[in-house]
Amino acid sequence: MNKTDKIYVAGHRGLVGSAIVRNLETKGYVNVIGRTHKELDLTNQAMVRDFFEKEKPDVVVLAAAKVGGINANNTAPADFAYENMQIQCNVIDCCHKYKVKKLLFLGSTCIYPKMAPQPIPEDALLTGPLEETNEAYAIAKIAGLEMCKFYKRQYGDDFISCMPTNLYGPYDNYDLEGSHVMPAMIRKFHEAKVNHMPTVELWGTGTPLREFLYVDDMADACVFLLENYEGEQHVNIGTGKEVTIKELAETVQKAVGYEGKIVWNKAMPDGTPRKLTNVDKLHHLGWTHKVELEEGVAFAYQWFKENVDIARM
Ligand SMILES: NC(=O)C1=CN([C@@H]2O[C@H](COP(=O)(O)OP(=O)(O)OC[C@H]3O[C@@H](n4cnc5c(N)ncnc54)[C@H](OP(=O)(O)O)[C@@H]3O)[C@@H](O)[C@H]2O)C=CC1
Ligand SMILES: C[C@H]1O[C@H](OP(=O)(O)OP(=O)(O)OC[C@H]2O[C@@H](n3cnc4c(=O)[nH]c(N)nc43)[C@H](O)[C@@H]2O)[C@@H](O)[C@@H](O)C1=O
Numbered sequence: 308m309n310k311t312d313k314i315y316v317a318g319h320r321g322l323v324g325s326a327i328v329r330n331l332e333t334k335g336y337v338n339v340i341g342r343t344h345k346e347l348d349l350t351n352q353a354m355v356r357d358f359f360e361k362e363k364p365d366v367v368v369l370a371a372a373k374v375g376g377i378n379a380n381n382t383a384p385a386d387f388a389y390e391n392m393q394i395q396c397n398v399i400d401c402c403h404k405y406k407v408k409k410l411l412f413l414g415s416t417c418i419y420p421k422m423a424p425q426p427i428p429e430d431a432l433l434t435g436p437l438e439e440t441n442e443a444y445a446i447a448k449i450a451g452l453e454m455c456k457f458y459k460r461q462y463g464d465d466f467i468s469c470m471p472t473n474l475y476g477p478y479d480n481y482d483l484e485g486s487h488v489m490p491a492m493i494r495k496f497h498e499a500k501v502n503h504m505p506t507v508e509l510w511g512t513g514t515p516l517r518e519f520l521y522v523d524d525m526a527d528a529c530v531f532l533l534e535n536y537e538g539e540q541h542v543n544i545g546t547g548k549e550v551t552i553k554e555l556a557e558t559v560q561k562a563v564g565y566e567g568k569i570v571w572n573k574a575m576p577d578g579t580p581r582k583l584t585n586v587d588k589l590h591h592l593g594w595t596h597k598v599e600l601e602e603g604v605a606f607a608y609q610w611f612k613e614n615v616d617i618a619r620m
Pocket of ligand 2 (some may be wrong): 375376377378380415416417440441444472473474485486487488489491492508509510511512515517552575576577578579
């Protein structure tokens, strides 16, 4: 990539897209562009074609998607399948038609088989049944990863994919119905603290294991791959370290300074029991994460206090 390349970051206002924009700009890329969902609905094929025809980006990062936590995925599978497949098909095919020289597509570790070997190597994809709570999203994302592979095979397009673990940080989604666990915990403990509430309700049993990566680290890995990777197989992005949801709750509770009790709502799903990435490939390529969980949680909570107005949510 050249520093003057026109780089279109789809989803530039989201958790991941905004971090990728920050990272590109810090590294001296001077021509980064974005469009909001309102300005350009990526599910609309004609609009996507018009955009590519007019802008002709050199590089594309596809960080726009319908994204959500366990409850959103579990209760709106049709929307997750339809919107993500539409967005991917439109963007990937336009990247080919308009001769984009590099595309980065984002998968997610939740699209590996539910009972994949742990830590999960890249070649575990498509080797077993999926986790039920995010099956629709996984089917769509698997199709996206595979499409990048097929365009590379048939046309020689330089389309690469990565497989990030659970992410958190600035511009996360704090809507309690639709969010992932980290922003949900930050908001729940913060609200309980300021409102002097004796208990906080969390979901499931607290026993599932998850791996968390601070989003600025993830963005740094994405730009590293754009600059250094051309392989057909996707690359896992994670820390290689895991915690139980109970341990995560204790970490967030401590960072927020909430002294009440946690109540586990076992009527809510646990999701996949464990999903830890094997990050050997990324390490061998030369990239390792920097921000550990406690530090990342402190950064995320600070950002939340400075930027999120819960009274208006
Ligand atoms: N969050 C996580 O833990 C993980 C995320 N990922 C992947 O990273 C990518 C980004 O996720 P994340 O940043 O968390 O999600 P966010 O919800 O924070 O951001 C998604 C972005 O996509 C845009 N968008 C959604 N639908 C459309 C549409 N139809 N047309 C145009 N733009 C649209 C939104 O635009 P607008 O802001 O204008 O509404 C938003 O900026 C996804 O591919 C996701 O699968 C992978 C692993 C973990
Ligand atoms: C990144 C990944 O994210 C999703 O997978 P997930 O990791 O299962 O999602 P999650 O972050 O929402 O939950 C993680 C764990 O945490 C528990 N949990 C406790 N209390 C709350 C709570 O208050 N909110 C939420 N959301 N979860 C809670 C919850 O029960 C679960 O055991 C995929 O759908 C998929 O789309 C995907 O890509």
